[in-house]
Amino acid sequence: MEKRNNLKAWLYLAPLLILMGIFIFYPLINAFYISILEEYRPLAPGGATATGYTLSNFARILNDELFWQAIKNTFVVAFISVPISILISLVIAVSLNSIPKLKALYQTVFFLPYVTNAIAIGMAFAFMFHKDYGLINLMLSWLGIDPVNWVGNVATWWAQMGALLVYTIWGGLAFKILVFTSGLQNIDKQYYDAAKIDSASKWTVFRRITVPLLSPFILYISITSMIGALKAYRTVIGLFGERLGAQQNSMITIVAYVYKYRSAYQDVSAISYAASAAIILFFITVVFSLIQGVVSRKRVHY
Amino acid sequence: MAEIFVENEKAYKRRRLISNIVTFGFLSLVAIGILIPFYWMILTSLKSIQEIESVPPILWLNFSDWKITNYTDLFLTVQSGERAGEPLFPFFTYMKNTVLISFLTTLGTIITTILAAFAFARLNFKGKDTLFAVLLATMMVPGEIFILTNFLTINQFGWYDILTQTYTEAVLAMTIPFMISVFYVFYLRQTFRKIPDELYFAAKVDGTSDFKYLLKIMIPIAMPTIVTIIILNSMGAWSAYIWPAMVTTQDKYRLVSNGLRGAFTDTTGRTDYGQQMAAATLVTVPLIILFFTFRKQIMRGVGRSGIKG
Structure with missing residues (x-):
């Protein structure tokens, strides 16, 4: 029917593909290349120089204590914040779906964190977690709990992590709630009617009907939010500033580790270290996506 | 048969009322949790230093006590340092x-x-x-x-x-x-x-x-x-x-x-x-x-x- 129109199609695609070529495909390949260059100086006067090829950049990253600190922080953020925020937003979405009135109002409120500036609100959270003047410790004192030093200079690692997790979960709810509520609207009402006739309990309905029918959405959300959590960065900047923690680098994440080298691009190999760390991050996200894909094949009900 | 149905209907209505209260209560609690950081941010921005540093923290400011100095100070010129001559927050x-x-x-x-x-x-x-x-x-x-x-x-x-x-x-x-x-x-x-x-x-x-x-x-x-x-x-x-x-x-x-x-x-x-x-x-x-x-x-x-x- 329609004839092929190769030349014309490529003309329409040209603006996108040229920009993607320069700013996505080339950098992607180049990142792998510079990660194996020895003594690479990209900004040396008279042009970039390197002395050969090596895997020592990766070795140096893997021997860097700070990198493992970054891995640990990032994994703790991801493994704790993702399941908790998915569970909370599922319960919220189901609750939203069961109320006849005010649904739009609640939805609007729940969506607010999505449209705010992560740094600005991070600063607000930092002050909420202030040991003496903060709201959190005041609320804890109502429950008879002694003030905790969350983000101050001598805060413990878990206290800082606690503040970071609260902020991460708060910021991650909006998108998940929105996706789950739109998912719930696609579920055929007759399943719930059938459950009502059998007078099934709410918990049974949630476990046996809602969760299985929402499983494609839950899978999608767990993959995207896992990838998002593995790239945590602006939440840390918002809460702790460029120090990346109550103590220097105590809450450093993998992305923050990559960016740590940005001010040192003039230095020998600095960009190669950054590239190696970014590539390790890339493989971590790929592995997680694959694992979740395999798990889903057994569990997801389409 | 009809009586049983009426009984069930009543029980069902009561159960639904309770579950509605629980649902609204839960959603409102979450909504407050979402809004608190915004409230705290705006409230703090309207406080004086003394009010900010009061222990326990002040949770409410009457309109007449709002201070806009924190906002106006942002536009004051920096006196010294590398950013001298520019507003504190441009x-x-x-x-x-x-x-x-x-x-x-x-x-x-x-x-x-x-x-x-x-x-x-x-x-x-x-x-x-x-x-x-x-x-x-x-x-x-x-x-x-x-x-x-x-x-x-x-x-x-x-x-x-x-x-x-x-x-x-x-x-x-x-x-x-x-x-x-x-x-x-x-x-x-x-x-x-x-x-x-x-x-x-x-x-x-x-x-x-x-x-x-x-x-x-x-x-x-x-x-x-x-x-x-x-x-x-x-x-x-x-x-x-x-x-x-x-x-x-x-x-x-x-x-x-x-x-x-x-x-x-x-x-x-x-x-x-x-x-x-x-x-x-x-x-x-x-x-x-x-x-x-x-x-x-x-x-x-x-x-x-x-x-x-």
Whole structure:
């Protein structure tokens, strides 16, 4: 029917593909290349120089204590914040779906964190977690709990992590709630009617009907939010500033580790270290996506 | 039989009332939790230093006690240091930059997106499906991988020179690399594909060119989707943090997020929380206004991204 129109199609695609070529495909390949260059100086006067090829950049990253600190922080953020925020937003979405009135109002409120500036609100959270003047410790004192030093200079690692997790979960709810509520609207009402006739309990309905029918959405959300959590960065900047923690680098994440080298691009190999760390991050996200894909094949009900 | 039914009906109604109360209670609790940081931010920005540092914290300020000094102080000139002569928080400069970057990036993105989405939705060419799959795959790659080389590329283009960078060069560096969005191409292609083929063939019979068909028929039909893309994309510049800081040489070229952190801590490490929260409020308010103006489009657009095509 329609004839092929190769030349014309490529003309329409040209603006996108040229920009993607320069700013996505080339950098992607180049990142792998510079990660194996020895003594690479990209900004040396008279042009970039390197002395050969090596895997020592990766070795140096893997021997860097700070990198493992970054891995640990990032994994703790991801493994704790993702399941908790998915569970909370599922319960919220189901609750939203069961109320006849005010649904739009609640939805609007729940969506607010999505449209705010992560740094600005991070600063607000930092002050909420202030040991003496903060709201959190005041609320804890109502429950008879002694003030905790969350983000101050001598805060413990878990206290800082606690503040970071609260902020991460708060910021991650909006998108998940929105996706789950739109998912719930696609579920055929007759399943719930059938459950009502059998007078099934709410918990049974949630476990046996809602969760299985929402499983494609839950899978999608767990993959995207896992990838998002593995790239945590602006939440840390918002809460702790460029120090990346109550103590220097105590809450450093993998992305923050990559960016740590940005001010040192003039230095020998600095960009190669950054590239190696970014590539390790890339493989971590790929592995997680694959694992979740395999798990889903057994569990997801389409 | 009828009596039993009535009993059940009563019990059912009571159970539903209780469950409604529990549901509303739970949702309201979460809503308060979502709103508290905003409240705390605005409240703190209106307090005096004494009020901020009172223990236990003050939870409510009457309107007559609101102080706007934290806001006015942001515009006072810095007396000494490397930023001498500039306002403490150059909000209007940052805003101007942010709006400009946002506008140019969105304009570029919408052009590349419409053209590419048209090719994928309407035209027939060799390797179409493969190319589309490759483009979608790039969405998986963390942007941190690109950013390293992109910084070097910007250098090679001559847009980043510590001594001589001009405003135009800074703007180019902050916009050109971001005039691409595979996700929006995907999103718009879905909309374009819903437009009936008959319209296209009818236009062809009339001798309408492809480009004119795109301009006069497809874009107007897909306008709601395009508007959603424009709004979502414009919000991006507000959260841009790392790239603007990397590719600009001067404070006055930067965007709102960059100026926020660090500016309110003096050399002794003491932070002025009132000013900090005032600046955070100033940055947050335009976004909230944008959100309430285009609430439907924003929530629909973001929600759509969660539904598998």
